Amino acid sequence: MSSIKLITLHAHSSGPNPWKVVIILEELKLPYTLVHETFSSIKSAPYTDINPNGRVPAIHDPNTGLTLWESGAIIEYLVESYDIEQKISHGLQSPQKWLEKQYLYFQVSGQGPYFGQYTWFARFHHEQLPSAKERYLNEIKRVIGVLNKILEGRNYLVGEKATYADLSFITWALIGQNAVESAGVDLEKEAPNYTGWIKRLLDRPAVKKALEEKEKASSTPTH
Numbered sequence: 709m710s711s712i713k714l715i716t717l718h719a720h721s722s723g724p725n726p727w728k729v730v731i732i733l734e735e736l737k738l739p740y741t742l743v744h745e746t747f748s749s750i751k752s753a754p755y756t757d758i759n760p761n762g763r764v765p766a767i768h769d770p771n772t773g774l775t776l777w778e779s780g781a782i783i784e785y786l787v788e789s790y791d792i793e794q795k796i797s798h799g800l801q802s803p804q805k806w807l808e809k810q811y812l813y814f815q816v817s818g819q820g821p822y823f824g825q826y827t828w829f830a831r832f833h834h835e836q837l838p839s840a841k842e843r844y845l846n847e848i849k850r851v852i853g854v855l856n857k858i859l860e861g862r863n864y865l866v867g868e869k870a871t872y873a874d875l876s877f878i879t880w881a882l883i884g885q886n887a888v889e890s891a892g893v894d895l896e897k898e899a900p901n902y903t904g905w906i907k908r909l910l911d912r913p914a915v916k917k918a919l920e921e922k923e924k925a926s927s928t929p930t931h
């Protein structure tokens with residue numbers, strides 16, 4: 709691993725998506741460097757030359773020359789390129805590979821955007837729209853309920869070990885947890901499989917390290 713060159717990851721401290729990628733980099737023990745962007749720096753060049761969509765994360769991997777954006781694609785790329793020992797995946801030839809992808813796509817399309825829209829309407833929208841907040845809060849509860857049911861009698865989403873599929877849910881789960889608990893839901897009681905799963909994932913050293921990096925980035929002022 710020591711011959712692998714530093715992978716550059718563009719991130720913003722407060723957005724959950726880049727930190728999903730940091731978790732994967734930490735789990736795979738890949739060398740990386742963080743470029744701390746601001747919400748204004750990602751909207752113009754030079755950043756938009758890297759990601760024309762003006763969002764984080766994006767990576768550049770000098771080992772292959774690839775520049776890539778969209779957190780799901782980045783996670784798939786890192787796992788398929790570097791998880792040779794199948795630390796957080798079941799391998800490209802296994803049938804579980806498709807289940808891992810299924811859950812990753814559920815995360816990027818079914819968890820992230822709904823949880824993100826709730827945050828938008830709860831914190832940033834220029835007017836109070838209770839019906840919009842209610843819709844997205846109900847979606848958060850629904851998605852948590854779906855995962856809670858899937859996790860009945862099992863520790864992880866695919867097979868007997870934590871994979872990138874599980875790990876991709878963590879950062880948005882923390883936001884969703886705050887949202888539903890602020891609305892008076894006792895999540896441990898309502899969704900014990902789900903809360904147990906999140907706790908198991910949060911206990912992993914790589915996850916702890918990634919969340920510490922996020923915390924550090926939040927307390928370091930950028931330009």
Ligand SMILES: N[C@@H](CCC(=O)N[C@@H](CS)C(=O)NCC(=O)O)C(=O)O
Nearest residue numbers: 723724725726763764765778779780
């Ligand atoms: N589908 C994209 C979403 C990326 C995204 O929305 N990132 C947020 C940070 S978590 C962002 O850049 N927000 C800035 C903005 O909305 O202008 C992905 O998964 O990478």
